[in-house]
Amino acid sequence: MISRRDFLARSAFIGCSLAASPLATPVTFAAAAWDARLVVIILRGGMDGLDVVRPVGDPAYAALRPTLAAANLGLDLDGYFQLHPALAPLMPLWQREELGFFHAVSTPYRDKRSHFDGQDILEAGTDPRGAFARGGWLNRMLQVMPDVRADTAYAIGNNDIRVLNGDAAVANWAPDARLTLSPAALRLAELVMEDDPALHAAVAEAQMLSDSTAPGGGGGRAHQKVARFAADRLRGSARIAAFSLNGWDTHRRQDRSLPRSLQQLSETLLTLRSGVGADVWGKTAVIAMTEFGRTARENGTGGTDHGTAGLMVMAGGAVRGGQVMGRWPGLDPANLYQERDLMPTADVRAPAAWIMRGLTGLDRSTLETSVFPGLQMGSDPGLLR
Amino acid sequence: MSFDPILAEHRFGYGHSIGLRGPESLDTMLAALAGPDHAQAEYPLPPFRHIQDTFVLWRRFQRFGRANPDSKEGKSAAEKAQNIRREAREEHAQWFIRHQLRRISTRDGLRERLVAFWADHFTARGKNLLLSHANPAYVDETIRPHVAGRFADMLIACVTHPLMLHYLDQNASAGPNSRLARRNDRVRGLNENLAREVLELHTLGAGGPYTQQDVRELAELFTGLGATRDWGFKFRSAMAEPGGETVLGATYGAKPSMDHIRDVLTDLAHHPATAAHLARKICVHFVSDTPSKALVAHVTQAFLDTDGDLMACTATLLNHPDAWDTTAPNIRTPDEFVSASLRTLGIGADALEKLRLSDVRKHFFRPLRRMGQPWYAPGGPDGFDEADAAWITPQGISARMDWAMTVPSRLMQNLPDPRTFVDHALGGRVPKPVRFAAQAAENRAVAVGLILSSPAFQRR
Structure with a gap:
């Protein structure tokens, strides 16, 4: 249960004297040997990829989505796909080829269409019918990287980010978190917690993070604070950040609910971009992924129900954007998965693995066995510049 | 392992309170649960109907105001609609206080814990402004009447409730x-x-x-x-x-x-799958993230034998020795941690009922959000996480410690003497380091905060 903070607890116990303990002595952080930045955004609730990047060139599209297709006009991407208008603020990124999409991707999860199982599998990065692996895939990537420090990777927010859970050290923090204890109180806190490794480690980590991060300044809504915090860390010694955006479960009146979530995504990406600055942005890849896509047909209440294949969003100066990647399966009833959902034509883990390979130089066999056990990465789709 | 009066309150209630005797035996615990719901009677909440009436009234003024934006009557109606919203928020904060007072003042803590457990299991949230205040009324109508009754009745009540x-x-x-x-x-x-x-x-x-x-x-x-x-x-x-x-x-x-x-x-x-699913969830919630197979099987069987009689399931759980095993205790959720802290400090109606919305936000709503558990507002219909690992995060534990060191002194004129409070908060089972911290801390607020932050208090 305590895995990822184990090392902190242990280091405190080994260093029996108070002076050596991480509670009493702020640890100095150092940058990792690698320089690229990876941001993973988990879009919780099942983003409707077919409404975000609309296949208007597909002859079956309009009939499947009579209300949604007509609700608001999309922005042309490549003559075949159109972008949802709520992402209009990202068009400059698309034009600069800093924004791209991978369509018709899914995790190996099938058929039950549960958010909660779907998210668990997305973050575990495993195939439920295949090999088991502990923790989340982004943590397993850290486990095979050199020079990983306590603040190389940040899981940000007030809730658990399972994609970063695991044995490698990860900083867990929120923009508004703060631990302010006098040195004397801190020593007593360490004493009180000493027999509980999990709580002790959490406090030790909180103390280090409180000392090393400035209070989350600036206004804006929660997602903007998170993005600003992530950017702030990535501009420094952090290399990886992961957080989630909620609100994608659009069963009803999707024409009203989806734009709100897309606006958050768009503000998040733009805040990251301006926050890290041009230099770091040039080395950054952001991937936003979701547990599943939604039904090809809109439902009876102006929304869509849980489906299978969906969309991955990629952004950043390191990304070769300006294109909608992936093999398009078509929306003809015969081509739908179970006559209902967009057919998956790629495992969402494959583009994620290619991006990690490009950013860090990790070799393919490590990615296919340790990070995403059982994955076949296939041929290089050329997602990075 | 069997009934233990201190663990009974600590694990199956909201902990010990200074002015209230705990249960003497398993029989008194179960008899209280089978008996009338005193906490609800003492701190009643308005029914869901009240939310509906507020909604109707708000809509009438709001529509009139919108239709007549330039007339005096229209402006006054728009203002009234705004006031209704403001009052609804104030009321909602008062409901939070009553909800706490039920937990603080009860001698039937098991009932309050069961209400919290099932309310989370049947999470439903309002997606517009006035319905977003409807949770307390929803829980009172769908969950409370059935925590010692039949699961089928609770299921039907929740699934057919307008909020769900x-x-x-x-x-x-x-x-x-x-x-x-x-x-x-x-x-x-x-x-x-x-x-x-x-x-x-x-x-x-x-x-x-x-x-x-x-x-x-x-x-x-x-x-x-x-x-x-x-x-x-x-x-x-x-x-x-x-x-x-x-x-x-x-x-x-x-x-x-x-x-x-x-x-x-x-x-x-x-259905047998329902019995197995719920029995496991109950054991994980009340006993440990890794409950014994024997315990889960025992509760599953009780569920099946009685067609989901929740009184029988609870009695079966409490009668099993593994329910009293303390080798791998759970961490209290933030919601539980806050209530248990208030209860053990003896913060009562006089201190809480005078709090206004802004105080409730500052002392409770925002801290609970930082701890990871905004009141009745989980991210999805699956409710809040049961796994301890989801709660023991640096940011979550920081938020608890910050609350424990600052909020009690804002709610009480005089904090208790930490040297005696430590015994009281931990039922006399005080680990040496906690006793030392209680007398060594630089001031009372820090001492109380450390006692409440101690693993012995946070775990149960």
Whole structure:
């Protein structure tokens, strides 16, 4: 249960004297040997990829989505796909080829269409019918990287980010978190917690993070604070950040609910971009992924129900954007998965693995066995510049 | 291992309170749960009807104000609508206080814990401004009456409540061949949301023996469940899908009716997969993230033997020695941690009832959010996490420590003497380092904060 903070607890116990303990002595952080930045955004609730990047060139599209297709006009991407208008603020990124999409991707999860199982599998990065692996895939990537420090990777927010859970050290923090204890109180806190490794480690980590991060300044809504915090860390010694955006479960009146979530995504990406600055942005890849896509047909209440294949969003100066990647399966009833959902034509883990390979130089066999056990990465789709 | 009066309150209630005797035996615990609900009687909340009335009134003023933006009457109506919203927020904060007072003052803490457990299991949230205040009323009407009753009754009460119908979009779902769909050209049809979550979360569990086809058929069977424009319950047979529907192999009646919906929910409530799913969740919640197989099997069997009599299940749990095993205790959730702190400090009605909305936000709503558990507001219908690892995070534990060191002194004129409070808060079982910290801290606020932050208090 305590895995990822184990090392902190242990280091405190080994260093029996108070002076050596991480509670009493702020640890100095150092940058990792690698320089690229990876941001993973988990879009919780099942983003409707077919409404975000609309296949208007597909002859079956309009009939499947009579209300949604007509609700608001999309922005042309490549003559075949159109972008949802709520992402209009990202068009400059698309034009600069800093924004791209991978369509018709899914995790190996099938058929039950549960958010909660779907998210668990997305973050575990495993195939439920295949090999088991502990923790989340982004943590397993850290486990095979050199020079990983306590603040190389940040899981940000007030809730658990399972994609970063695991044995490698990860900083867990929120923009508004703060631990302010006098040195004397801190020593007593360490004493009180000493027999509980999990709580002790959490406090030790909180103390280090409180000392090393400035209070989350600036206004804006929660997602903007998170993005600003992530950017702030990535501009420094952090290399990886992961957080989630909620609100994608659009069963009803999707024409009203989806734009709100897309606006958050768009503000998040733009805040990251301006926050890290041009230099770091040039080395950054952001991937936003979701547990599943939604039904090809809109439902009876102006929304869509849980489906299978969906969309991955990629952004950043390191990304070769300006294109909608992936093999398009078509929306003809015969081509739908179970006559209902967009057919998956790629495992969402494959583009994620290619991006990690490009950013860090990790070799393919490590990615296919340790990070995403059982994955076949296939041929290089050329997602990075 | 068997009944232990201190663990009884600590693990199965909101901890010890200075002015209240704890349960003497298992029998007194169970007798209290089987008896009347004193906490609700003492700190009543308005019914869901009150939310509906507020909604109707607000809408009337708001519409008039919008239609007549330039007239004096219109402006005054718009102002009244605003006031209704403001008052609703104030009221909501008062309901939070009453909710705390029930936990603080009860001698039947087990009931309050069961209410919290089932309220989370049947999470429903309002998605518009006034319905977002409806949770306390929803829980009082759907959960409280049944925590010592039948699971089937609780399931039916929750699944047919207007707040749930609204939250999981059932309200707008219509059978593709229903009378309404056939006579109305506007596209109308199914919405699977509620049907899926009933199978996956409320009854069988995600690993349960159902398929997409069962989800579809149950969604068709649920058509007709709806709410009026004032959020009263209404069964609309015009929206119901005609013809029989087959769920898990059983076929439910050809003619749209509430009876079939009650029947399918009753069958789902009694299903062996439901028994196993719920028994495990109960054991994980109350005892440990890794409950013994024997304990889970025991509670599952009690559920099956009694067709989901929750009183029998609770008694079975408490009678099993593994329920009193303390080798791998859970961490209290933030919601529980805050209530247990207030209870053990003896912060009562006089201090809490005078708090205004801004105080409740500052002392409770925001801190609970930082701890990871905003009041009655989990991210999805699966409720809050049961796993300890989800709560023991640097940011979550920081938020608890910050609260424990600052908020009690804002709620109490005089904090208790930490040297005696430490015994009291931990039922006399005080680890040496905590006793040392209690007398060595630089001031009372820090000492109290350290006692409340100690593993002995946070775990149960």
